[in-house]
Amino acid sequence: MRILITGGAGFLGSHLCERLLNEGNEIICLDNFFTGRKRNIAHLLDNPYFELVRHDVTEPFKFEVDQIYNLACPASPPHYQHNPIKTTKTSVMGAIHCLGLAKRVGARVFQASTSEVYGDPDVHPQPESYHGNVNPIGIRACYDEGKRCAETLFFDYHRQNNVDIRVVRIFNTYGPRMLPDDGRVVSNFIVQALQGKDITIYGDGSQTRSFCYVDDLIEGFIRLMNHPSQVGPVNIGNPGEFTMLQLADLVLKKVGGPSKITHFPLPGDDPKQRKPDITIATTELGWQPTVSLDKGLDATIDYFRNLLAEG
Numbered sequence: 001m002r003i004l005i006t007g008g009a010g011f012l013g014s015h016l017c018e019r020l021l022n023e024g025n026e027i028i029c030l031d032n033f034f035t036g037r038k039r040n041i042a043h044l045l046d047n048p049y050f051e052l053v054r055h056d057v058t059e060p061f062k063f064e065v066d067q068i069y070n071l072a073c074p075a076s077p078p079h080y081q082h083n084p085i086k087t088t089k090t091s092v093m094g095a096i097h098c099l100g101l102a103k104r105v106g107a108r109v110f111q112a113s114t115s116e117v118y119g120d121p122d123v124h125p126q127p128e129s130y131h132g133n134v135n136p137i138g139i140r141a142c143y144d145e146g147k148r149c150a151e152t153l154f155f156d157y158h159r160q161n162n163v164d165i166r167v168v169r170i171f172n173t174y175g176p177r178m179l180p181d182d183g184r185v186v187s188n189f190i191v192q193a194l195q196g197k198d199i200t201i202y203g204d205g206s207q208t209r210s211f212c213y214v215d216d217l218i219e220g221f222i223r224l225m226n227h228p229s230q231v232g233p234v235n236i237g238n239p240g241e242f243t244m245l246q247l248a249d250l251v252l253k254k255v256g257g258p259s260k261i262t263h264f265p266l267p268g269d270d271p272k273q274r275k276p277d278i279t280i281a282t283t284e285l286g287w288q289p290t291v292s293l294d295k296g297l298d299a300t301i302d303y304f305r306n307l308l309a310e311g
């Protein structure tokens, strides 16, 4: 198949490009390199079935493809809050352009949605049927509402124009190729520990997240995309739930060194708890996570140790 991956030079996108290329597909990787890096896909550039296109999804694009994975959007709070208007445009216009293309060429189109559509949830764990608790005017809204609107567009193109859609709601995912200055918690804690700097906990550290290793997530993507009828939304994430204090302790134990824990103010609208209900993924896709946080952190720490050693 010929497959378009928007945001293909980013953390998740580069793993998806690699996996689909290895399975014998032809890949068009489209990215504006806002948070993506050429080094993430450098090892794929010599492959004749891999094509890299520098382009912004807020501008229209046209390719003859069989499948489209729409991943373009900064995912880390400091990155998506850097230019919040652009973040909303990326989600909304990017979705419109992917859906318009899918409609024209008859491609199946996949949306990388997020657990952020649940906002600061008052239902725990979160099933797909939960409609969420998002503050529409807060500092996270550019991302949360952009992704919610993208889901709306996907389901309306499906109902109105019969476009063949798949929507995944991704819970916090980590692994090699996150940026060292990405700003998300796993990369922050690991890089801080490796550099002997203090570990920055926002708030009292009692807030929870559920962390999925990247390889497990990509397996879930491919199962949903190639499912004959399940359009989603489907939660993909690891239900193991940890407080940020527990995560910091685990990282410190693994890395060692002189780092101590220090506290900073909790950013606005920071969700207090998050854990996926993965009943649909397990029953419909036969998917479940296989990599524990313990093992996944080891692989991620190795990656950052090598990256920092390269300078």
Ligand code: NAD
Pocket: 006, 007, 008, 009, 010, 011, 012, 013, 030, 031, 032, 033, 034, 035, 036, 037, 055, 056, 057, 058, 070, 071, 072, 073, 074, 075, 076, 090, 112, 113, 114, 115, 169, 170, 171, 172, 173, 174
């Ligand atoms: P990332 O920031 O590493 O990757 C995003 C990619 O999109 C980057 O390569 C970036 O350059 C590109 N991009 C951003 N704006 C663009 C634009 N206007 N035009 C073209 N390309 C653009 O983040 P990631 O973790 O790889 O996330 C990928 C997708 O998965 C995002 O849509 C994100 O919202 C979603 N997601 C990720 C997580 C997670 O934990 N990693 C959780 C929920 C949802």
Ligand code: UDP
Pocket: 076, 077, 172, 183, 184, 185, 186, 188, 189, 200, 201, 202, 203, 207, 209, 244, 266, 267, 270, 271
């Ligand atoms: N966080 C933290 N220290 C950091 C970065 C993040 O304590 O250096 C917290 C953040 O406030 C949030 C959690 O860790 O409660 C997860 O943050 P991240 O940005 O990784 O993901 P998201 O909040 O989007 O789930």
